[in-house]
Amino acid sequence: MRKTWFWNVDPTWENFSYLLEDQHRAKKVENAFLENKYKKSCLYFAGVSIESLLNKIMRTKLEDEGKSENKIYNTLRYEGFKGKLKKWPKKVFDSSLTLTDKESNLFDLFETFYEMRNTLTHPKHEDHSIYVDLEMTDVSEIKETVSKILLQLFILRDKIFPYWLLGWNFIGFNRDDNHPVILNNSQFLHALSRMGIINSQTAWSADHSDEWQIKNMSSYKSFLSLKKKLNSYPLNEENSENYEGPILTKNWWEY
Structure with missing residues (x-):
């Protein structure tokens, strides 16, 4: 298969930027319908911002070890988000991420919406209780938590963080x-x-x-x-x- 590369493409940067824009917009809307839209977007981009960097870090490690593309792809595909977050920094850098209880609870919510992204089109849950959690979610906390986690990962990998x-x-x-x-x-x-x-x-x-x-x-x-x-x-x-x-x-x- 032919490989294609583009200038000005970086999934972590893109997803984090989308998160920043949508958390700003979530604070400006005047009704719950649009607020829910932007909050869902923030939660989604929060998860994929972090996962994209974790995937890139693990891919580099596996490539350096000479693993096949099939092995690399399956490793990135089948490990869950929580597993990547909790196990991969230790596996790659021999250092775990530092999370407060409040941040850990936010990650539980990230994962809930991350897993729901494919079912939102065809809802399967009996009630709307997830919207109570959504209503209570502070988009500023989402941004700050993601920033802190990405910062830890970048410093572990590069010693400095990107601007x-x-x-x-x-x-x-x-x-x-x-x-x-x-x-x-x-x-x-x-x-x-x-x-x-x-x-x-x-x-x-x-x-x-x-x-x-x-x-x-x-x-x-x-x-x-x-x-x-x-x-x-x-x-x-x-x-x-x-x-x-x-x-x-x-x-x-x-x-």
């Missing part, structure tokens, strides 16, 4: 001002430099850039600190006469 986990995205793919685009952390530092958050030498020097990322993008504490600093700025970097590339913005869905 988009902070909730900001670049827009301007193929000169389309409305189209989000995934870039690397180096480009993120250049955006911070254009915004005046860091100096240009930190962005342009590879060594300084690496040092800055290790210091500021390698822990939950630094994540919260950088997020707070970013959120104190306007919603996007200002356009510069000398720069015509993608710009960093917070509410990219509004463009």
Whole structure:
């Protein structure tokens, strides 16, 4: 079978971005019908955001071990979401994820909706009790929990986390001002430099850039600190006469 690859495709980034957009919209709607729609979407994208990264991590491990594609595919397919979440970090990194009781309860709800996604078209449950849980679900908690879990996984794998986990995205793919685009952390530092958050030498020097990322993008504490600093700025970097590339913005869905 012919393999196909696309630029600007990353399932974890895409699903997490969809989660951010829909949790924002869930807070803005004026009726329960639309609120339920966006909450269901948030729960779905919460689960697949995490699972897509877990699958990628396990695929890399199995490929490094020389496993066949059939073996890899079946491993990713037949292990349940909870099993992946609880067992795979320990298996790959020899380190378990840290979850509070509240976060564990949210994951139970993620799994419930994740398993229900194929039955929602043809409901099989006798009553609507799941909607009570849905009504009580705080979409902000969903986002924060997913952010925390993804952050732990990225740090275990890469030692640093990607900029988009902070909730900001670049827009301007193929000169389309409305189209989000995934870039690397180096480009993120250049955006911070254009915004005046860091100096240009930190962005342009590879060594300084690496040092800055290790210091500021390698822990939950630094994540919260950088997020707070970013959120104190306007919603996007200002356009510069000398720069015509993608710009960093917070509410990219509004463009």
